[in-house]
Amino acid sequence: MLQTAPVLLVFPPTIGPHARVDDSPSRFDFSGPVSADQVYAWINRQLPDGPKPPLVRPINYMRLVSGITILMGAVTLFTVLSPYMLPIVRNRNIWAAFSLIAILLFTSGHMFNHIRKVPYVAGDGRGGISYFAGGFSNQFGMETQIIAAIYAILSFSAIALAMKVPRIADNKSQQVAAVIWGAVLFGTYSFLLNVFKAKNGGYPFFLPPF
Numbered sequence: 001m002l003q004t005a006p007v008l009l010v011f012p013p014t015i016g017p018h019a020r021v022d023d024s025p026s027r028f029d030f031s032g033p034v035s036a037d038q039v040y041a042w043i044n045r046q047l048p049d050g051p052k053p054p055l056v057r058p059i060n061y062m063r064l065v066s067g068i069t070i071l072m073g074a075v076t077l078f079t080v081l082s083p084y085m086l087p088i089v090r091n092r093n094i095w096a097a098f099s100l101i102a103i104l105l106f107t108s109g110h111m112f113n114h115i116r117k118v119p120y121v122a123g124d125g126r127g128g129i130s131y132f133a134g135g136f137s138n139q140f141g142m143e144t145q146i147i148a149a150i151y152a153i154l155s156f157s158a159i160a161l162a163m164k165v166p167r168i169a170d171n172k173s174q175q176v177a178a179v180i181w182g183a184v185l186f187g188t189y190s191f192l193l194n195v196f197k198a199k200n201g202g203y204p205f206f207l208p209p210f
Contacts, residue, residue: 108144189207
């Protein structure tokens with residue numbers, strides 16, 4: 001008896017080469033969410049070998065209208081905002097900043113931390129905190145941030161010496177700026193060598209003051 005809806009019954013053939021002795025229909029179970037592909041696969045299993053009816057989906061007019069509306073909205077938004085957005089997109093300084101941030105992030109070992117799940121810091125065994133892990137195959141999370149900051153300072157110092165300082169009109173101010181940025185570059189690189197020596201105790205070179 002039919003007590004629920006919908007109901008899908010497939011009656012087997014009673015005559016012909018694929019006739020069955022048991023002519024009771026097969027019933028599809030609609031309990032739970034059902035997709036058209038599931039129903040189509042079930043029907044094909046019930047049918048005899050040979051050509052099968054194709055699965056034809058109705059046109060989804062709602063999706064079509066939504067897609068056209070979104071496309072028109074995107075074109076309109078681009079047309080209205082392009083005079084304001086294109087100068088930003090074409091700005092070389094912005095792309096240079098993004099590129100520099102990405103370079104500093106990945107050259108400092110950021111992906112190593114994600115892959116190895118390294119600790120942020122560790123104890124030094126004397127009640128203090130160790131920010132740098134010994135050896136080249138180990139590192140801490142904060143170590144990555146410190147190295148990235150060192151690379152950033154070195155990069156900005158080199159950029160300032162190469163691009164900013166030569167544009168200073170006053171000779172005395174230019175000399176002072178060159179000395180300051182040169183000292184920053186020298187001191188930061190000295191600290192970087194000190195970190196390198198701390199990770200590799202056999203490294204023989206150093207650079208004052210560190």
